[in-house]
Amino acid sequence: MICKICNNEFEATYKTAGHVCKPCHIELVKKNTKLKKLALEAIQNIKYAEIDGCHVVKTRYIKRKVLGANLYVHRLIARFVKGLNIRGKVVCHSCDNPQCINPDHLFVGSYKDNSKDAAKKGHIRKWVLRDNIADIRKRLKAGETIASIAAEYGVYDTAVWKIKHGVSYANIS
Structure with missing residues (x-):
């Protein structure tokens, strides 16, 4: 087999799972141990x-x-x-x-x-249906507030704001 790290040929064993040679495997384990130590220090306080x-x-x-x-x-x-x-x-x-x-x-x-x-658990975000985009744009043009439109459709204010400013659904008229 060819090692994925050093490109040297090696004989695969169970420990190295056939992807890396033994020296590269040992180095990866050392790095992971160092990473674990640093991660635990970072979350400790x-x-x-x-x-x-x-x-x-x-x-x-x-x-x-x-x-x-x-x-x-x-x-x-x-x-x-x-x-x-x-x-x-x-x-x-x-x-x-x-x-x-x-x-x-x-x-x-x-x-x-x-x-x-x-x-x-009922935590699904609601999305604006494509069928409602034209109506939302019409109501925004008529001066209706973003908050009132969002409340009626049961979506976040930002969803309506993105429609108003062409960030979302710009290709739908």
């Missing part, structure tokens, strides 16, 4: 309030700098405290509180799983 079992921080989805990259704390906790594989997945909150960093409230799922969980 985060201040939070304990409310209903949640560890609540001041803002949603806080970040910490690790090896020069700004990373989401809840993802760091899921990976390095709980040991979950988060690559290509979303880290969800069983408590539905995006400000919570309690490891016991975090779980990993696909984007589809997250959408299903949100729908089951």
Whole structure:
């Protein structure tokens, strides 16, 4: 086999999973250990309030700098405290509180799983139907407020604002 890192030929073993040679595998493990240490140091002093079992921080989805990259704390906790594989997945909150960093409230799922969980709990964002765009533009032109139109259609004000300013649905007349 050819190593994906150094391009040297090697004999695959169970530990290296056939992708990298043993020296490169050992180096990757060392780097991951260093990353884990830095990540744990970065999240160690985060201040939070304990409310209903949640560890609540001041803002949603806080970040910490690790090896020069700004990373989401809840993802760091899921990976390095709980040991979950988060690559290509979303880290969800069983408590539905995006400000919570309690490891016991975090779980990993696909984007589809997250959408299903949100729908089951009634957290689906509503979108403007294409059929309503012309009516919304007409009402905006007549002077009706963004807030009143948004309230009637059950969408966020920003959705109507984006229609008004051509950010969304610009190709629909």
